Amino acid sequence: MKVVLDQDKCIGSGQCVLSAPEVFDQRDDDGIAVLLAQPADAGTEEGTREAARICPALAITVAE
Amino acid sequence: MLNRILVVGASAAGLTAAEALRREGFTEELTIVGDEPHAPYDRPPLSKQILRGTWEDDRTVLRSDALLAGLGATWILGTAATALDLPAREVTLADGRVLGYDGLVIATGAAARRLPFGHHLAGVHVLRTLDDTLRLREELKTACSVAIVGAGFLGAEVAAVVRELGLTVTMIDPLPAPMIRQFGPEPGELLRRLHEGHGVDVRCGVGVTALQGDGRVEGVELADGSQVAADVVLVAVGASPATGWLAGSGLPIGDGVECDQYCVAAPGVVAAGDVASWHHPGIGRRRLEHRMNATEQATNAARNLLGQGVPFEPVPYFWTDQYDVKLQVYGRSGAEFDFRIVAGDPAEGRFAALYGDGEQVVGALAWNLPRQARLLREHVVRSTPWNSAAHQELNSH
Ligand SMILES: Cc1cc2nc3c(=O)[nH]c(=O)nc-3n(C[C@H](O)[C@H](O)[C@H](O)COP(=O)(O)OP(=O)(O)OC[C@H]3O[C@@H](n4cnc5c(N)ncnc54)[C@H](O)[C@@H]3O)c2cc1C
Ligand code: SF4
Numbered sequence: 001m002k003v004v005l006d007q008d009k010c011i012g013s014g015q016c017v018l019s020a021p022e023v024f025d026q027r028d029d030d031g032i033a034v035l036l037a038q039p040a041d042a043g044t045e046e047g048t049r050e051a052a053r054i055c056p057a058l059a060i061t062v063a064e
Numbered sequence: 065m066l067n068r069i070l071v072v073g074a075s076a077a078g079l080t081a082a083e084a085l086r087r088e089g090f091t092e093e094l095t096i097v098g099d100e101p102h103a104p105y106d107r108p109p110l111s112k113q114i115l116r117g118t119w120e121d122d123r124t125v126l127r128s129d130a131l132l133a134g135l136g137a138t139w140i141l142g143t144a145a146t147a148l149d150l151p152a153r154e155v156t157l158a159d160g161r162v163l164g165y166d167g168l169v170i171a172t173g174a175a176a177r178r179l180p181f182g183h184h185l186a187g188v189h190v191l192r193t194l195d196d197t198l199r200l201r202e203e204l205k206t207a208c209s210v211a212i213v214g215a216g217f218l219g220a221e222v223a224a225v226v227r228e229l230g231l232t233v234t235m236i237d238p239l240p241a242p243m244i245r246q247f248g249p250e251p252g253e254l255l256r257r258l259h260e261g262h263g264v265d266v267r268c269g270v271g272v273t274a275l276q277g278d279g280r281v282e283g284v285e286l287a288d289g290s291q292v293a294a295d296v297v298l299v300a301v302g303a304s305p306a307t308g309w310l311a312g313s314g315l316p317i318g319d320g321v322e323c324d325q326y327c328v329a330a331p332g333v334v335a336a337g338d339v340a341s342w343h344h345p346g347i348g349r350r351r352l353e354h355r356m357n358a359t360e361q362a363t364n365a366a367r368n369l370l371g372q373g374v375p376f377e378p379v380p381y382f383w384t385d386q387y388d389v390k391l392q393v394y395g396r397s398g399a400e401f402d403f404r405i406v407a408g409d410p411a412e413g414r415f416a417a418l419y420g421d422g423e424q425v426v427g428a429l430a431w432n433l434p435r436q437a438r439l440l441r442e443h444v445v446r447s448t449p450w451n452s453a454a455h456q457e458l459n460s461h
Contacts, residue, residue: 011108011383012390013356014438031390031434053083053363056356056381058106058126 001045002063005035009059020047066166067092072145073171074098076358077337081169084366094137099144108355110197111221148313167369170321170335174303182275188297203296211284211294213272215242217384219300223264224386233264234292238271248399305339320351325375327365334365345377354382392437395427395444420450
């Protein structure tokens, strides 16, 4: 799985960090998401898929 | 056995429901009906990047053609549903077609509310759809002064964009401050100052009594007798759930389609998004007009249509962008709650605050502190006692 994050679309909702804290964090100043790492195991992959589904700005795409 | 599922409404909630049905294993016949001619697109950018012209119009589409095709659904776009026959399990379309279903998802959203007068005049707009946005954007190119009726989130966002485009803006609302219903008096006052600081003429505490003009709008008349000249007027006085097509169907309709805690409105019928009110197990009957809710509720409704029986109990979330300010709210907020700032300082343009109901934390607000919003969400989830949370030193990890 490969995750791509479009920071230009991100509105800093933090929903992805709630779903996959191993993969996403938010910048301190503006809350824009950052990629910490690509998902490394099945559980993290599921959390990442969930993040892509619920991101209210459609900023996350997942290629399987 | 569900052989045919029909989704009515082809936007955020309808599309999400269709995707969730497929993901949860529904492989049979899926039909999606929408009255707009466009493939599903996202609304929040309309009053922001699309109106300002900083995004290409097609950037607001929700899914690529390939992803839409991958759903294996039949799309009927540009065609409204006009009636529901609950006992026969049939939906009638504007072109006369009658579609039978075993499962129905109602996702018709909400429609812009209008004033009881003035909408026949050229230059008077509402903003709900992509077409509305393109029409307004086109007129702004030649306009000088814009009056915005309503200082809720749509009015306030558009005021910011129109000021950034360099036009004169007057924003009018009968309530004492912008977005006071959503945020309460203190943030409302800060928003008033934010808009005034950017040159908006904010007229709060006074309603609009008439739109003036002959053929084309020329101005707005206020309840205090004053007049505001305007060559474009945006009416942003809220939205009403799009339930007209369900009249007489026997479905429970109040403020939206009334569902139980599983988003179920009747056997085999679920509703989600702006059109749906449901019984939140923790906080009672609710209808949310928030982007995040459309996704979460449609996912839940789809699962429950397939019989999974999961109660819908989200922590609500919404945001709004005005100038360089991002406001975010988790949980409940508004004038009826206690309000206390727990981090940052409004004078520095960044702060976070909590809302409480006298006993516990019910909501969190962040003004240009998005990361803290997420951390404060924990207090909402855990219903932290108000007294201890209000004295909390907020440390950002
Ligand atoms: C300009 C704007 C800006 C916004 N900004 C924000 C924001 O910053 N943050 C936030 O949290 N939320 C925001 N929102 C709210 C968010 O966009 C909505 O909550 C979300 O669009 C709801 O999705 P929905 O699918 O339930 O309804 P809708 O998006 O309203 O979609 C319903 C669809 O059903 C169609 N329909 C209606 N009746 C029928 C019928 N009888 N037959 C067939 N089709 C029908 C409609 O035409 C529409 O296409 C904004 C909304 C607008 C309009
Ligand atoms: S969920 Fe989406 S919008 Fe929210 S922080 Fe993550 S990437 Fe950004």
